[in-house]
Amino acid sequence: MDLTISVIVGFMILGALYAIHARDLLSSVIACSLVGYSLVICFLLLKAPDLAIVQIVVDTITLIIMVAVVLDSSREESFSKFDTQGYISALTAIFLGLMLLYFYTVSIQSLDVLGKSSLRMxxxxxxxxxxxxxxxxxxxxxxxxxxxxxxxxxxxxxxxxxxxxxxxxxxxxxx
Amino acid sequence: MIAYIMCFILFLVGLYGVITRRNLVKIAVSLSIMEISTFLFFALVGYIDGGVAPIVDPANPAKIYVDPLPQALVLTAIVIGLATTAMLMAVIIRLYRKYGTFDIREIKNLRG
Incomplete structure (x- = not known):
């Protein structure tokens, strides 16, 4: 189960990267909803049918809202040169991400292994x-x-x- | 444990998008990706191997159930996430009608 979920989440990461970097805003929005629909499959594998039903409805509504906004405007993202401000924010993001990842790996040691969680609450x-x-x-x-x-x-x-x-x-x- | 790490990498991708993108629609998309990774994390925490979905069958009730508490939490969070996204998109469309662009730097320059 660990491996199956990891593969699906890997596809979700690819979809998210495409959504962030796409030139056309319409394809960006549709890639975002692809991530949401993959989440529905994860919920079904994790034995959460209620969440799957709710997520598929909510994701469709979100897609409709975003497409309505994008179609009402100029879809192309205006090309912008990568200036110093861009480099600074990218470096900040990567540094922050690595730091958060380190603390996350430390903190999930106290969690139960996936699939072995005990019903405390x-x-x-x-x-x-x-x-x-x-x-x-x-x-x-x-x-x-x-x-x-x-x-x-x-x-x-x-x-x-x-x-x-x-x-x-x-x-x-x-x- | 790989699934937890992958889930957090998805969160970090969303964070990267929020910090580096200049387009308002892409910032909204990145925020929704961060939300999605959080939902997945809660569903992972509640999962139990060999458990069934938390629906009681009165005929044969002696089974392991998946933890229903994180699922109830995520159920609330998904709907709140929809409300947040709708609000965000409404603000974005107002900004586009006023300034004619999604770029946050141009909006900042035009205001002065």
Whole structure:
């Protein structure tokens, strides 16, 4: 399972690199959604069907929004020379990346090996969850019953975001 | 353990894009790539070998279940990520209508 996931994530990294470096913005956006659809396959392999369903819907909506924005504009990214500012930011990114990678490899030593994780937190959620919540799906039981207030907060965030998008798109800017 | 490292390399690719790109759409794309790698990390943490998806079958319940807690967390995070992306794209399209470009340096120059 470790190797399978690694191969798929390798393809996701290739897609992400293409999305970052493509000249045409439309192909960049489509490569980004390719990464998202590969994530759906990973979720299915990791036994998370709820996440796969949600991710495939959300990824399609994101693709539609981004394509709408890109098609409404000039698609070509204007060619820019690689000046000193560009070199500085690239060096900063690589240095920061190496440093973060080192600390990450140190910190995942305390995690369980992939596939051997112990159910420390979720034991109480799993035992008798069907009787406590009346839901056969344990993820739904956690989201809507044990952590119902969090889900309410999430709904508030969604409504706020929709109101924000409507407000931003409706106001008339000063000329 | 390779899967964890690969997942973090995907995150670093997104970080590289955010820092080095000048195009606003590409910055949004890089942010969404970083989000995706975080979702994958949480799904990896909850995985158990030989476990089944966390849906209880009353007929034969004595099985190992995959940890449902990270999955519930990611479920919330995916939807929030959609809201964030929609908001970001709305701001970007406003900026494009006002300045006529996606390039952040040109926008900075035009403002003065």
């Amino acid at each position: 979720a034991k109480h959620y799993i035992e008798g969850a069907a009787q406590k919540t009346g839901s056969a799906n344990l993820v739904t039981g956690v989201v809507f019953d044990f952590r119902g207030y969090d889900t309410m907060g999430e709904a508030v965030v969604l409504v706020t975001a929709v109101l924000g998008v409507l407000t931003i798109l409706r106001i008339k800017g000063k000329k």
